[in-house]
Amino acid sequence: xxxxxxxxxxxxxxxQVRAELTRERIxxxxxxxxxxxxxxxxxxxxxxxxxxxSIGSLYQYFPNKDAILAELLVQHIDRGTWTGADELxxxxxxxxxxxxxxxxxxxxxxxxxxxxxxxxxEEAPVSQELVEAVDRHGKLRAAQIRDIITAHPxxxxxxxxxxxxxxxxxxxxxxxxxxxxxxxxxxxxxxxxLVAMITRYLSGDR
Amino acid sequence: xxxxxxxxxxxxxxxQVRAELTRERIxxxxxxxxxxxxxxxxxxxxxxxxxxxSIGSLYQYFPNKDAILAELLVQHIDRGTWTGADELxxxxxxxxxxxxxxxxxxxxxxxxxxxxxxxxxEEAPVSQELVEAVDRHGKLRAAQIRDIITAHPxxxxxxxxxxxxxxxxxxxxxxxxxxxxxxxxxxxxxxxxLVAMITRYLSGDR
DNA sequence: GACTATTGTGAGCATTAGCTCAGGTTTTGG
DNA sequence: CCAAAACCTGAGCTAATGCTCACAATAGTC
Numbered sequence: 001x002x003x004x005x006x007x008x009x010x011x012x013x014x015x016q017v018r019a020e021l022t023r024e025r026i027x028x029x030x031x032x033x034x035x036x037x038x039x040x041x042x043x044x045x046x047x048x049x050x051x052x053x054s055i056g057s058l059y060q061y062f063p064n065k066d067a068i069l070a071e072l073l074v075q076h077i078d079r080g081t082w083t084g085a086d087e088l089x090x091x092x093x094x095x096x097x098x099x100x101x102x103x104x105x106x107x108x109x110x111x112x113x114x115x116x117x118x119x120x121x122e123e124a125p126v127s128q129e130l131v132e133a134v135d136r137h138g139k140l141r142a143a144q145i146r147d148i149i150t151a152h153p154x155x156x157x158x159x160x161x162x163x164x165x166x167x168x169x170x171x172x173x174x175x176x177x178x179x180x181x182x183x184x185x186x187x188x189x190x191x192x193x194l195v196a197m198i199t200r201y202l203s204g205d206r
Numbered sequence: 207x208x209x210x211x212x213x214x215x216x217x218x219x220x221x222q223v224r225a226e227l228t229r230e231r232i233x234x235x236x237x238x239x240x241x242x243x244x245x246x247x248x249x250x251x252x253x254x255x256x257x258x259x260s261i262g263s264l265y266q267y268f269p270n271k272d273a274i275l276a277e278l279l280v281q282h283i284d285r286g287t288w289t290g291a292d293e294l295x296x297x298x299x300x301x302x303x304x305x306x307x308x309x310x311x312x313x314x315x316x317x318x319x320x321x322x323x324x325x326x327x328e329e330a331p332v333s334q335e336l337v338e339a340v341d342r343h344g345k346l347r348a349a350q351i352r353d354i355i356t357a358h359p360x361x362x363x364x365x366x367x368x369x370x371x372x373x374x375x376x377x378x379x380x381x382x383x384x385x386x387x388x389x390x391x392x393x394x395x396x397x398x399x400l401v402a403m404i405t406r407y408l409s410g411d412r
Numbered sequence: 413g414a415c416t417a418t419t420g421t422g423a424g425c426a427t428t429a430g431c432t433c434a435g436g437t438t439t440t441g442g
Numbered sequence: 443c444c445a446a447a448a449c450c451t452g453a454g455c456t457a458a459t460g461c462t463c464a465c466a467a468t469a470g471t472c
Contacts, residue, residue, distance in 0.1 A: 019448075055431080059430090158395060193368050193369055197404075220419090
């Protein structure tokens with residue numbers, strides 16, 4: 001394969017409706033193909049084929065393959081209930097409810113298309129901008145959780161920042177794993193266990 | 207790239223010492239190259255180059271690229287303190303100590319070469335045998351943890367199996383993440399938080 | 413030294429996949 | 443209705459990479 005075009009801007013921006021439509025078909029097809037075949041085997045030709053457009057058109061709107069996955073990821077973050085749960089109830093006594101809300105949120109998010117999410121999480125190429133975008137978002141969420149921790153009276157913890165990172169990552173990864181490879185265990189069971197783990201962590205002091 | 211040789215056996219088994227030496231140099235070089243460049247960019251030619259042997263020799267002892275990573279993974283599992291902590295102290299009152307032992311174990315394991323481990327965990331190709339081997343190993347560890355849970359008197363939990371999976375995965379992934387991208391947080395802090403999380407989870411009942 | 417088994421070599425084959433570009437088709441504006 | 447802009451096409455270029463194979467070198471044996 002030739003050296004990837006590292007440009008981030010496409011060579012053309014859609015001005016007519018049909019162009020915008022083409023762009024959307026490409027993204028839809030890409031989401032399907034990546035979910036089905038993974039990143040490496042999800043070739044641009046396959047994406048074009050599924051989108052029923054020519055490979056040339058694909059490269060009119062995306063500078064390279066990475067940019068397509070990147071766009072999907074950004075869309076997911078933006079659309080995301082990932083950002084959801086902005087106003088969480090911090091009033092005393094509702095810690096478990098708050099934790100459950102966060103976890104429900106994660107579960108919802110991974111319900112859409114776990115296979116695509118798996119590709120984005122596990123196989124996403126490491127572009128500078130992308131990493132930063134995801135990082136920023138992660139920091140935001142971590143800050144949210146840290147606020148919950150510090151705001152709650154019952155929590156006696158060492159380092160709220162470390163705890164926040166720990167919780168965020170734990171919830172994300174466990175949810176991801178559970179949704180990606182569903183066991184014969186009902187979601188409720190999983191949810192309850194995870195809620196218990198985090199809640200007890202936060203409210204415990206022994 | 208041509209279709210990979212799906213054979214598992216190499217075409218030649220080392221009989222002389224120099225051959226065994228060559229094999230080891232290949233593995234050592236592969237470990238370095240995979241850690242440095244990742245799986246995809248860790249080409250067989252690069253491995254051969256670093257091992258200072260010809261590409262031909264490499265394919266004398268490994269049927270294909272996948273087999274090299276597979277061998278490294280198996281070595282890691284076998285050598286592994288991954289299996290360690292066989293006889294854990296289940297006596298009452300030492301739950302925290304037990305949990306800490308498990309977590310220390312994980313930390314030790316990820317101290318060797320986190321970058322190589324990252325490749326093995328995140329980029330390892332999906333060969334049937336490999337997956338099974340790793341699965342078996344995971345099940346063993348999960349069973350260990352489940353035993354701890356059920357053996358311990360203070361633990362009131364919903365589903366011990368789900369809990370065991372949850373704990374195993376949580377410990378592994380968090381440790382992996384921490385060791386792979388070390389923050390300006392000392393390991394002790396991380397360890398303590400993780401221990402607190404799991405211990406409180408197991409001993410909590412609210 | 414001679415003969416065989418084992419080991420090592422590396423140019424290059426085969427294939428793949430990202431991406432280009434010269435030219436055709438459709439839409440828009442006047 | 444016509445010209446220009448926007449859009450679409452797809453054969454094929456380019457480069458990368460897993461892997462082969464005919465041959466050379468070395469080690470073991472008598």
